Amino acid sequence: MSSKTIILGSSGAGKTSLVAAIQAAAQAPSPDRIRVAVIDASEPTNLLWTKFNSMVLKSGACPQVATENVQGIDFILGVEKRPLISLGSSPPPTRAVFQLLDVPGGMVLGDILEASEQSLQPFQQEMLDKILEHMRTASSAIICVNINESRAANNLFIYLPNLILRAGIDSLRWSRVAVILTRCDEFVLKTGQGAVRLLEDQMDPATQLFKYSGESVWRQLRQQMPEAEFAVGWSSIYGFLPDGSANYNSETQGLLASGPSYDPRHTRDNWQPYNVLDPFIFCATGDRRSLKRFKPKA
Numbered sequence: 001m002s003s004k005t006i007i008l009g010s011s012g013a014g015k016t017s018l019v020a021a022i023q024a025a026a027q028a029p030s031p032d033r034i035r036v037a038v039i040d041a042s043e044p045t046n047l048l049w050t051k052f053n054s055m056v057l058k059s060g061a062c063p064q065v066a067t068e069n070v071q072g073i074d075f076i077l078g079v080e081k082r083p084l085i086s087l088g089s090s091p092p093p094t095r096a097v098f099q100l101l102d103v104p105g106g107m108v109l110g111d112i113l114e115a116s117e118q119s120l121q122p123f124q125q126e127m128l129d130k131i132l133e134h135m136r137t138a139s140s141a142i143i144c145v146n147i148n149e150s151r152a153a154n155n156l157f158i159y160l161p162n163l164i165l166r167a168g169i170d171s172l173r174w175s176r177v178a179v180i181l182t183r184c185d186e187f188v189l190k191t192g193q194g195a196v197r198l199l200e201d202q203m204d205p206a207t208q209l210f211k212y213s214g215e216s217v218w219r220q221l222r223q224q225m226p227e228a229e230f231a232v233g234w235s236s237i238y239g240f241l242p243d244g245s246a247n248y249n250s251e252t253q254g255l256l257a258s259g260p261s262y263d264p265r266h267t268r269d270n271w272q273p274y275n276v277l278d279p280f281i282f283c284a285t286g287d288r289r290s291l292k293r294f295k296p297k298a
């Protein structure tokens with residue numbers, strides 16, 4: 001199974017963070033019968049993961065600098081579905097091969113798409129060409145939306161139709177589109193212990209998404225890719241504590257325990273990224289896990 005995937009989203013939507021948290025998420029206990037392990041990763045991908053994990057352990061926070069160039073993230077996950085009742089040996093894990101392209105949201109969904117072709121710097125043109133090529137050959141897309149930002153700040157919805165047009169209306173072959181409402185810890189921070197329950201039981205992610213994006217952008221995508229499956233869900237790299245409250249401290253902009261008396265043991269015991277693997281598993285296998293299917297009206 002393989003998934004060539006493009007990750008899109010405005011600057012600060014949390015694309016790079018989502019990708020950086022994959023290894024930590026794979027090491028955390030699985031919430032359902034699917035167990036995921038990293039089998040292999042390219043050198044730059046390993047470096048991204050190692051830096052991210054050690055930064056979270058050392059300081060309890062993981063600020064990312066804005067991505068400046070397109071970055072290939074390549075890895076293989078082993079995805080194993082444990083049987084309900086174990087009868088001897090379980091089937092071997094399925095290998096899911098990922099070739100992702102992380103994109104600098106600020107530069108692409110803004111400066112580059114606004115400029116005329118003639119005025120693009122050579123490095124910008126090269127970047128745009130790489131992105132369009134990856135979009136054309138990808139089998140799926142992950143679209144990150146920072147659910148805490150106002151609609152105006154989510155430039156994505158202004159520029160996505162233009163980007164798709166440039167890739168070529170008939171040349172996209174995405175069979176799966178995962179829309180991820182990122183930074184959901186901040187979104188329900190004030191709810192305290194009921195935060196996770198509020199997200200999972202009382203908030204429909206598709207309804208929240210449409211409040212930001214409207215439906216027309218998804219309608220357009222669906223018309224171009226009638227076979228594609230669309231799914232939407234929440235994610236958080238900081239995650240939630242066992243009592244259901246967000247493991248996030250808005251003052252330090254890190255894990256709840258970050259700050260002057262930070263103790264890495266707290267992170268080791270409590271840090272569990274939330275739904276971070278789900279878009280990747282969905283893109284590679286079609287298993288939606290926490291994601292909900294949504295059908296933009298045709």
Ligand SMILES: Nc1nc2c(ncn2[C@@H]2O[C@H](COP(=O)(O)OP(=O)(O)OP(=O)(O)O)[C@@H](O)[C@H]2O)c(=O)[nH]1
Pocket residue numbers: 009010011012013014015016017018062063064065066067068103104105106144182183184185186235236237238248
């Ligand atoms: N609270 C919270 N903050 C997050 C989360 N994910 C990312 N962030 C923060 O959001 C900021 C932006 O994250 P990035 O991953 O750099 O965003 P990006 O989409 O890659 O942005 P560009 O590279 O500029 O396109 C960083 O400071 C992250 O620490 C999350 O799940 N929860």
Ligand SMILES: [Mg+2]
Pocket residue numbers: 015016017064065066067102103104105
């Ligand atoms: Mg980035």
